[in-house]
Every structure is written in C-alpha cells, then in structure tokens.
Amino acid sequence: MSQRLDYLKDLENVIPDLEKKANRARKWILKMTTEAGSGHPGGSLSVVDVLVALYFRVMRHNPLNPRWEDRDRLVLSKGHAAPALYAVLAMAGYFPEEELMTLRKLGTRLQGHPSMRLTPGVDMSTGSLGQGLSVGIGMALAGKLDRRDYRVYVLLGDGECQEGQVWEAAMFAGHHRLENLCAVVDNNKLQLDAPTDKIVSVEPLAPKFEAFGWNAIVINGHDFKEILMAFREAEKVRDRPTVIISNTIKGKGVSFMEGVVKYHGKPLTPEQLKAALEELGGDVE
Numbered sequence: 001m002s003q004r005l006d007y008l009k010d011l012e013n014v015i016p017d018l019e020k021k022a023n024r025a026r027k028w029i030l031k032m033t034t035e036a037g038s039g040h041p042g043g044s045l046s047v048v049d050v051l052v053a054l055y056f057r058v059m060r061h062n063p064l065n066p067r068w069e070d071r072d073r074l075v076l077s078k079g080h081a082a083p084a085l086y087a088v089l090a091m092a093g094y095f096p097e098e099e100l101m102t103l104r105k106l107g108t109r110l111q112g113h114p115s116m117r118l119t120p121g122v123d124m125s126t127g128s129l130g131q132g133l134s135v136g137i138g139m140a141l142a143g144k145l146d147r148r149d150y151r152v153y154v155l156l157g158d159g160e161c162q163e164g165q166v167w168e169a170a171m172f173a174g175h176h177r178l179e180n181l182c183a184v185v186d187n188n189k190l191q192l193d194a195p196t197d198k199i200v201s202v203e204p205l206a207p208k209f210e211a212f213g214w215n216a217i218v219i220n221g222h223d224f225k226e227i228l229m230a231f232r233e234a235e236k237v238r239d240r241p242t243v244i245i246s247n248t249i250k251g252k253g254v255s256f257m258e259g260v261v262k263y264h265g266k267p268l269t270p271e272q273l274k275a276a277l278e279e280l281g282g283d284v285e
Contacts, residue, residue: 004060004235005057005058005060007057007058007228007231007232008228008229008232011225011228014057014224014228015224015225017056018049018052018053018056018057018224019224021052021056021091022048022049022052023253023280023281024087024091024284025048025051025052025084025087025088025091026045026048026252026253026254026280027277027280027283027284028083028086028087028090028091028097028100028284029041029044029045029048029083029084029087030254030267030268030273030276030277030280031100031101031273031277031283031284032083032086032087032100032101032103032110033083033103033267033268034267034268034269034270034272034273035101035103036103036104036105036267037267038104038112038265038267039082039083039103039104039112039265039267040080040081040082040083040264040265041083041251041257041263041266041267041268042188042190042250042251042257042260042263042264042265043078043080043081043084043157043186043188043250043264044081044082044083044084044087045084045250045251045252045253045254045257046186046188046221046248046249046250046251046252047078047081047084047155047186047221047246047248048084048087048088048252049221049222049224049227049248049252050155050184050186050221050227050246051084051085051088051155052088053224053227053228053231054074054153054231055088055089055091055092056088056092057228058072058228058231059071059072059074059151059153060072060150060151061092061121063092063093063094063120063121064093066094066120066121069148070148070149070150071150072150072151072152072153073123073124073136073139073150073151073152073153074123074152074153074154074155075123075124075126075132075133075135075136075139075152075153075154075155076114076122076124076126076132076155077126077129077130077131077132077133077135077136077154077155077156077157077160078126078129078132078155078156078157078160078186079113079114079125079126079127079128079129079132080112080113080127080265081155081157081186082110082111082112082113082114083103085114085122086100086103086110086119087100089119089120089121089122092121094119094120094121095109095119095120095121097284112127113125113126113127114126114127123139124136124139129157129159129160129163130160130163130164130165130166131165132154132155132156132160133154133156133165133166133169133170133173133183134165134168134169134172135154136152136153136154136181136183137169137172137173137176137178137181139152140152140173140178140180140181140241141176141178143180144178144180149180150180151180151181151182151235152180152181152182153182153183153184154181154182154183154184155183155184155186156183156184156185156186157185157186157188157191158185158186158187158188158189158191158196158202158205159190159191159192159196159199159202161185161202161205162196162199162200162202167208167212170208170209170212170214170243171212171213173212173213173214173241174212174213174214174240174241175213177213177239177240177241178240178241179237179238179239179240179241179242181241181242182231182234182241182242182243182244183209183214183241183242183243183244184243184244184246185205185243185244185245185246186221186246186248187205187221187245187246187247187248188248188249188250189250190250190259190261190264191264192261192264192265193261193264194261195261205243205245206218206243206245209243213240213241214240214241214242214243215234215237215240215241215242215243216242216243216244216245217230217233217234217242217243217244217245218244218245218247219244219245219246219247220246220247221246221247221248222248222249222252227246230244231244250263250264251263253279253280254276254279254280255279256272256275256276257276
C-alpha cells in the first residue's frame with residue numbers, strides 16, 4: 001500500500017504546474033464541447049481546478065490499474081460537468097487525450113454524463129442530481145468496515161444542494177462520523193436558468209453542514225494553495241466528514257463566459273472557441 005504524498009511540499013513549484021494543467025484542461029473542455037455541439041462548459045470550467053488538484057496532487061490512484069482496491073474514490077455528483085472529469089482523466093493517463101474529441105458521439109466511451117461501465121477511471125455513473133453524496137457515503141462506510149484507508153471525494157453543485165436527498169445523506173454521514181469522506185460543493189452560484197439564490201437559495205451552506213455534524217471549510221476554488229490546504233485539513237479530521245465550500249466562477253477562464261447563465265449547457269461556436277482559446281494562450285499543443 002503506497003504512502004500518501006506530502007502534497008503541501010514545494011508549493012512554489014507545484015502550483016505553477018497545476019495552473020498549467022488546469023489551463024490545458026480548460027482548452028480541452030471548450031474544444032470537446034464545441035466539437036460535440038452540446039455539453040456543459042460553464043460548470044466544467046468552474047470545477048476543473050479542484051479536479052486537477054485531486055488527480056495530480058491529492059488522490060492516491062493508478063491510471064494503469066483503475067480498479068485498484070486501495071485507490072481513493074471520486075464521485076462526480078454534478079455529472080453534467082463530465083467534460084472536466086474527462087479532460088483530467090485523459091491528462092492523468094487513463095486514456096489518450098485525442099479521445100476527448102469523441103465526446104457525446106455515437107459509440108464513444110465519453111458519454112454526456114460519466115459512465116463507470118465505459119470510461120476508465122470513472123468510479124460511479126452519475127447525472128441524476130442529488131444522488132452522488134449517498135453513493136459516496138456507501139463507499140466511505142464500506143472502506144471503514146473493510147478497514148481500508150482510502151478516501152472518498154464527492155463533488156456536488158450548489159444548485160444540486162436544493163435536492164432533499166443531499167441533506168438526508170449529510171445527516172447519515174454525520175451520524176456515522178465518516179472521517180474518510182470529503183464533499184466539495186462547487187459554489188458557482190448559477191444553475192440551468194438563473195442564479196441559484198433566485199431559484200431556491202441554499203446559503204449559508206457551511207453552517208447547514210455543520211448542523212449535521214460535518215467539519216466545514218470555505219475556500220476560493222480557483223486558488224490552488226487554498227484548495228490543497230483544505231484537502232490536507234480534511235485529512236486531519238478524525239471524527240467527522242468534511243465539506244469544502246468551493247466558491248467559484250461559472251465559465252472561469254474565459255471573460256465572456258464568466259458568470260453568464262447561458263453557458264451552463266451551451267457550447268461555444270467555432271468563432272467563440274477561437275477567441276476563448278486565444279484568451280487561454282492558444283490551442284492545445
């Protein structure tokens with residue numbers, strides 16, 4: 001069983017590398033959704049920094065053995081952000097990056113929402129919002145019962161937290177003191193057709209989770225130092241699950257997409273893609 005990496009070591013060199021990887025992932029997200037003519041670029045761009053930190057610094061996993069029993073698990077509960085997960089998985093070596101351009105095409109392994117039966121590295125099929133935390137709890141509880149030291153990470157959307165099942169699951173996890181469980185709420189404050197607080201406000205998120213017995217951490221979800229320090233703090237908590245409220249910007253990285261509701265589920269046109277890639281420093285090499 002491999003030891004966990006001291007991922008806070010040498011941050012001066014680590015963070016620039018993670019930023020480069022996140023930039024590359026953003027380019028792939030935009031390219032694959034434009035090629036597909038569908039998908040969810042906005043929420044993929046907001047969550048990609050957390051995913052890059054997890055797969056390239058925090059999580060214990062093995063692209064050569066995706067079903068390794070002692071790997072850390074990730075459940076992308078906001079399954080519509082699959083382009084972000086696919087980009088990171090490809091960059092981590094689970095499948096060729098060129099395959100990203102097959103997103104949502106007939107016969108592809110890269111469906112519109114993650115499929116554990118098709119895509120190497122996907123630990124749970126998701127897409128029906130509100131269910132991912134319950135699945136992650138099952139994984140975490142199994143790990144404790146089997147005396148394995150893997151950790152489970154669940155990424156939720158803030159709009160998804162309007163679902164009642166999320167809070168039933170939160171109550172269960174707090175009751176069972178699942179310290180090997182870490183939830184991350186991608187708090188980009190926008191959902192399908194309006195700002196989240198205009199549909200059903202979910203704020204304040206941190207005190208609500210704390211009321212269910214969770215440790216809560218609030219961060220800037222685009223600051224790699226804050227992201228890494230939050231995950232390290234979560235590892236040190238021994239008597240309860242941790243939730244990280246990751247304050248993000250929908251469409252992060254492209255000026256005309258940032259904070260714009262329509263890019264929740266609308267890909268760019270080829271002309272817009274060209275402009276966006278220029279903002280990000282050019283096309284993927």
